[in-house]
Amino acid sequence: MKMNKRVLSMLMTTTMLATVTACGSDTNADVAGTTETTVAAEETTTASTDDATVAETTEEVAESYEIPEGMYLSELTGEPISEEIQDQRPIAVMVDNESLALPHYGIAEADVVYEMMNSTKNDRITRLMCIIKDWGNIEQMGSIRSTRPTNILLMSEWNAVLCHDGGPYYNDQYFVRDWADHFSGTFSRVSNGKSREYTEYILSGDLEANFEDSGYSVNYNEYANEDTSHFTFTDYGTTVDLSDNGYQYCADATFIDIKPFSHNGSQLVYNEETQTYDYYEYGEIHEDAEDGEVLTFDNVILQKCSFAQLDENGYLIYNCIDTNQPGLYATKGKITDIVWTKTTETEITRYYDENGNEITMNTGKTYIALIPDDTWDQLAIYGN
Secondary structure, three states, X not given: OXXXXXXXXXXXXXXXXOOOOOOOOOOEEEOOOOOOOOOXXXXXXXXXXXXXXXXXXXXXXXXXXXXXXXXXXXXXXXXXXXXXXXXXXXXXXXXXXXXXXXOOEOHHHOOEEEEEXXXXXXXXXXXXXXXXXXXXXXXXXXXXXOOOHHHHHHHHOOOOEEEEOOOOHHHHHHHOOOOOOEEEOOOEEOOOOOOHHHOEEEEOOHHHHHHHHHOOOOEOOOOOOXXXXXXXXXXXXXXXXXXXXXXXXXXXXXXXXXXXOOOOXXXXXXXXXXXXXEEEEOXXXXXXXXXXXXXXXXXXXEEEEOEEEOOOOOOEEXXXXXXXXXXXXXXXXXXXXXXXXXXXXXXOOEEEOOOOOEOEEOOOOEEEEEEEOOOHHHOEEEOO
């Protein structure tokens, strides 16, 4: 997908947070600053290979990444998943991110995790929204808490059913929309020694019962976008290296400190072994209470986004319907500038590179943070 020249011009003039010649190994700077990195040219030697060897290698690669029978490439991750749920709608689960709600259950199974400020109070505490395609395998997920208008607007672009427990009356104007399917306060209570607000979880069988009682379609309905894929993934079995694209801004990113989320101290630390970003909060790596699995992501998207505070209680709505707004995309230890656009309530948020092309992402799980525009400059990105 291409932008017109006007949009591309805006992109080039508004999103450059730093100028470097290429992805370097000497980057260690706040993202709000300007860093120059010099990368020495490397001599490359191409070994001669006969045609038979090339053909054999190509065949081996093709066989290694063949999609298994009975599976298709998920529209959420670009990786193989059962064809039996190809038409099944995802769910979007609101998860409490206060320290008292920890440990989380089932979060590591999510395909996409959004994190955003839930209130301007309490050090701008965040809440998570987890998008899950294969929800039939959930054994325990949560704890479940209330939603905000922004979450309704974002879940709509996935044609997901929002799973939450109430919320302010500001939600009502969105829940009356025909596309706004949701389950509220209809999940299981687990006795965990905590106060009631921290005891609601999705347990096995809860979603099936909710769908049956509500009459909502389990499968994508008429409000789903024709192209249900949010992202343009690289071919299955291949890898995106941002340093190969010749971007004007491309830098090492092995430690992403989301200082705007000061209450829980969200951080993403690049794991060289898994080549993914491990999620940390409250000073510790996030491990799922269900099985000890680390919450980790192949892709990290940071969106600069303005917001409107709705009242003195700290309720707010992000201006997530907007065009040509700045952001950052990180994968495999590198980061580059992007812009994002969402044109309507149900339209998919699209992400573009500095050339106006929709970014090509690595297959796997994705973390998306909506960073308030008044604290965007606090973001800190470090390299090796």
